[in-house]
Amino acid sequence: MNGTILSALGESDAAAFAIIMQEQGAKDAIIGEMGTYSKKEAEEFIKSSALKIPYERHYAIRHDGVLIGVCAIYNADFLAHSAEIGYIIGFRYRRRGFAKFAISMLIKILAGEGFKLAIAHSKKENKYSNKALLACGFEERLDEDGTMAFQRRLTEHDGIYNLTIQG
């Protein structure tokens, strides 16, 4: 995964981010409360949500400097030491391991901050997302309401602080 990093989302990412979301076109491509389609909405989202809410963090996934996707940590539960993750990869960048890279980096971030459990709500029919989660050590679980989800227990050994290390 040479040349691929997670970094802060900035307002200059709005146009590329809007394209990623427009190409996806489906309301179920959810990262937290995200549902962004126009450039203006993307700008609003980045300003109001990604840059300000303290524990809903959105990261740019960049490859060779190009924004190729966005991933997030949200719904942190500080009593259960758990948090959810979400991710979207732009259509043209799929099937190159970027989702697995992003998931593995989010694991490192969460574990590095002392979280004990990472949760992902990925639908049963979302097979490539589920495949990426399983490849990153997640296992299936049933939520209390019967919804399928994935979880991964985290240990201190999963955590690092050098976010440029290979995923």
Ligand SMILES: CC(C)(COP(=O)(O)OP(=O)(O)OC[C@H]1O[C@@H](n2cnc3c(N)ncnc32)[C@H](O)[C@@H]1OP(=O)(O)O)[C@@H](O)C(=O)NCCC(=O)NCCS
């Ligand atoms: C699901 C999604 C994130 C996958 O992104 P990606 O970068 O293509 O995934 P990866 O390249 O890491 O691939 C993961 C696995 O799925 C496989 N895969 C991905 N796309 C595939 C395709 N079109 N055909 C066959 N296999 C595919 C990969 O080969 C890989 O399998 P492996 O572990 O055996 O090598 C992407 O399709 C997406 O952004 N979807 C919309 C948003 C979404 O559903 N997010 C998840 C919910 S939070």
